[in-house]
Amino acid sequence: MTKNEILKATVNAGIGKANLHLGKMFLLAVLAGAFIAFGAESSNMAAFGLLSQPLTFGLGKCLAGAIFAAGLIIVILAGGELFTGNSLMVAAAVDKKITWGGMLRNWVVVYIGNFVGAVLIAFLMYQSGLFGSGADLLGGMTVKIAAGKCGLSFAKAFILGILCNWLVCLAVWMCTGADSTIGKIFSIFFPIWVFVTSGFEHSIANMYYIPAGLFAKANDAFAAASGLTDAALSKLSWSGFFVNNLIPVTLGNIVGGGIFVAGIYYLIYREK
Numbered sequence: 001m002t003k004n005e006i007l008k009a010t011v012n013a014g015i016g017k018a019n020l021h022l023g024k025m026f027l028l029a030v031l032a033g034a035f036i037a038f039g040a041e042s043s044n045m046a047a048f049g050l051l052s053q054p055l056t057f058g059l060g061k062c063l064a065g066a067i068f069a070a071g072l073i074i075v076i077l078a079g080g081e082l083f084t085g086n087s088l089m090v091a092a093a094v095d096k097k098i099t100w101g102g103m104l105r106n107w108v109v110v111y112i113g114n115f116v117g118a119v120l121i122a123f124l125m126y127q128s129g130l131f132g133s134g135a136d137l138l139g140g141m142t143v144k145i146a147a148g149k150c151g152l153s154f155a156k157a158f159i160l161g162i163l164c165n166w167l168v169c170l171a172v173w174m175c176t177g178a179d180s181t182i183g184k185i186f187s188i189f190f191p192i193w194v195f196v197t198s199g200f201e202h203s204i205a206n207m208y209y210i211p212a213g214l215f216a217k218a219n220d221a222f223a224a225a226s227g228l229t230d231a232a233l234s235k236l237s238w239s240g241f242f243v244n245n246l247i248p249v250t251l252g253n254i255v256g257g258g259i260f261v262a263g264i265y266y267l268i269y270r271e272k
Contacts, residue, residue, distance in 0.1 A: 001177040007091065007269040009176050010262070014092025017081065018102035022109060025081055029113025032080030036114070037121035037208035039071020043196065044209075048141040049134060058197075065196030068205070069189045072168070076175055076188060081110045083250075084165050084204055085172045087257030091266045111250075118207035126215035131222055139216045140225025146213020147232055149206060150240035154248045157201055161252020162260070164200035167191040169257035173265070201249040210241045 001009065020028075043064035050060030075082050086106060092098045125131065131139035152160070174187035195202070216222040217236055226233070235244075 001179070003177075003265070004269045004271070006173060006177040007265055010088050010173065010265075011092045011095050011097055013176070014089040014103070015097050017086060017089055017106050018092070018098040020081070020106070025106065025109050026113045028079060028081040029083075029110040030117040030120075031078075032075045032082040032110075033114035033117025033119075033204060033207060034121050035074040035078070035080055035117075036071040036082065036202075036204050037118040038074070039068040040118075040205050040208040041121060041125050041212070042070070043068040044142060044145070045130070045133065045138060048138045051141055051145075052137060061197045061199065062193075065193040066189075068196045069192035071205075072171060072192050073185055073188050076172070076184060077181070081106075081113065082204060083107060083111045083114050084168050084202060084253050084257060086110055087165060087254050088169055088172060088262045090258040090262040094263070094266055095270065114204045115207050118204060119211045122208050122212035122215060125212060131212075131216050131219070136221045136225040139219060139222030140227065142209075142216045143213045143222055143226035143233070143236065144228060146210045146217075146241075147226070147228055147236040149201070149210055149213075149245050150237070151232070151235045152201075152245060152248075154244070157245055157248035158252040160199070160201035161203065161249035162256040163198070163252075164195050164202045164249075165253035165256030166260045167195040167200070167256075168202065168253075169261035173261055201245070201252065203246060203250040203253050206241075206245055206249060210236075210245060214238065214241070 046067050047060040047064040050056040050063060089103045089106065093100050093103045131142055171188045171191035175184045178184040178187045213236055217233065223233060
């Protein structure tokens with residue numbers, strides 16, 4: 001596809017998303033939240049040993065990013081409604097093919113569905129006993145990652161959210177232009193690899209990472225394995241999750257995808 005054709009396809013996709021039946025929209029959102037959570041939990045499983053050591057931390061992030069990309073690949077190829085990717089609906093709204101109200105309806109329903117799917121996987125992972133892997137080190141790293149995310153300032157979380165969804169929506173944009181399955185996979189893989197390796201913040205992934213950390217924190221062995229002080233552990237709470245992370249990261253994700261991808265490419269490639 002040409003860039004103009006990608007824009008048209010993105011606008012048409014936005015029309016379809018805005019008109020999707022509410023029940024189907026919600027179920028597809030639950031699936032997408034679960035798929036992203038699968039990418040998150042498996043990346044933690046693969047990299048927790050490397051992430052625990054300063055000299056191998058970067059390598060651990062690199063490995064985690066390579067595996068996390070599977071989450072978005074599944075969402076795109078198997079089907080799912082993902083809030084972060086749906087920020088591209090801004091192009092259809094600006095083009096007046098859908099209403100802003102229709103776009104917001106999709107965002108709210110999909111956001112809630114993503115939350116349900118991601119927290120479900122976090123809960124099932126905790127109940128599975130897998131956080132005890134590596135002599136409780138996976139559980140400890142799960143707590144440590146979640147506490148770090150809740151310890152971000154509003155400004156840092158917002159900026160990291162912008163950078164993240166700029167890359168995520170570039171992945172979706174390029175995937176739209178790919179004409180083969182392998183082309184779509186590679187279009188998704190590299191931007192997602194970059195965002196996770198860089199340490200940017202994805203609101204839907206955090207719907208897994210932080211609840212998983214909260215569940216794991218309830219286990220004294222995992223809390224101890226995190227190596228965090230009581231003061232650091234106290235930052236990990238449900239209120240800290242929503243106020244310190246989810247709200248600023250979500251706003252940043254909207255700016256990153258809605259303005260820096262959908263908005264700018266609409267200005268460049270729209271038909272005059």
